[in-house]
Amino acid sequence: MQRVVRTLAAVAAVTALAAGTAFAQAWPNKPVKIVVPFAAGGPADNYARFLAQRLPDALGQPFVVENRPGAGAVIGTEAVAKSPADGYTLLLMSNTHTVNETLVPNKPYHLTRDFVGVAPINYSDLVLVAHPSVTAANVQQLVKAAKDRPGKLNYASSGTGTPYHMAGELFKAMSGTFIVHVPYKTSSGARTDVIGGQVDFMFDAVTTMAEQVKAGKVKAIATTGLKRSAVLPDVPTVDESGVPKYEATIWLGVLAPKGTPAAVVQRLNEAISKITGQAEVQQAWAKQGATAMVMTPAVFDKYIQDDIAKWEKVIKSANIKPE
Incomplete structure (x- = not known):
């Protein structure tokens, strides 16, 4: 009986993997939306539009930026968390989000529970x-x-x-x-x-x-x-x-709703990493004070978790409360 159960589980896993791969091969077949939970004109918006102009060359469909600011980025972020996990709605995040994980504990979402890391974009000193x-x-x-x-x-x-x-x-x-x-x-x-x-x-x-x-x-x-x-x-x-290991930057990245097929996340990561890895892009961003970041989805997820822990320690030790 146990052997039968194990066999059925293995078949189900292979079937799910095949279905996810097939979906990724067909994705995208319509425009993809990047939600920016900040006002238009700021760095997050500008870099989201930078990606939206270039991703269609790699993925064959338009990428549309939608600004949904408010409540310290909570409004737009919640909207993406509640979106279908199909690769057609993405979130442009910043380390405001990792700070808010501790500073705003009663949010209607949590980063590690409701999102998966796609790719970082850059950081600015x-x-x-x-x-x-x-x-x-x-x-x-x-x-x-x-x-x-x-x-x-x-x-x-x-x-x-x-x-x-x-x-x-x-x-x-x-x-x-x-x-x-x-x-x-x-x-x-x-x-x-x-x-x-x-x-x-x-x-x-x-x-x-x-x-x-x-x-x-x-x-x-x-x-x-x-x-x-x-x-x-x-x-x-x-x-x-004189303050060893001190680092405090503003960084940006892309998230997708939890459950988005891994193959879709991987395709997005490769497309974004190809853009941020270009020498001319890195040189142009350096003049703007920004340094490109390239990570796999798994490494980026770990980076997010570490940043949450870093700011949690600071917020709790200083007893910082939201305004």
Whole structure:
């Protein structure tokens, strides 16, 4: 009897695999939608449209971008989680999603439960900048100043849970410092007050702050990747400046609803990886402060899980609550 059960199970598995492969060979036979749970015009939207313009060459069908912003990316993400797992609705995600796994526990979805990783796209470094009046010229001096005067230094961000805020909290946790967070409603508001000297420093996008650094309106203390930024190559990383293994970037990727046939996920991964792996694409993105990422679906799933765990530790240790 057990042998019969095992045989039937094996037959069922082979049948399911064959069906999935056949589906993948026929997929796609209609347009594919990429849902961006952020407003139009931002980096996530721009890179989604970059892919949507190029994927039809590899896969033979149009790729259409649909912006569904709101509720900290929850609205658009929920819509994709509830979509059929047929490869025709995809999600453009960022590490806002991995932060939200802990910061917003009562979401109607969970990344590892309701999605499967398809492929990463790229990551962008941030830069730690300070108003010129701040005497610290490097990370070690900044850490010493913060430890000498706990709670006297402050940093701005575009709001609780944003990558700029989380970069600051990770810095505090890894450097053992107490620095006051000053949240703003927008990045522009935070940036204006750092440039004006109302706030001591902030973490911001490298490309956004590069011109302000060159103009002397702020000074660059360090960048946040593990390698130096091509945009500010003379600025050291936080990692090499005395906080080993510090890394806080903004990264983007593509997810599909859980249950999407593995063969479809693999075809998508190969098509996206071919685009992000092109030398001319990587060179163009480097000028924008972005570094292309190429991973298999399995490696990308692990990357997502590790990022969730990383920010969970920071959020819980700092007792961060959503606004």
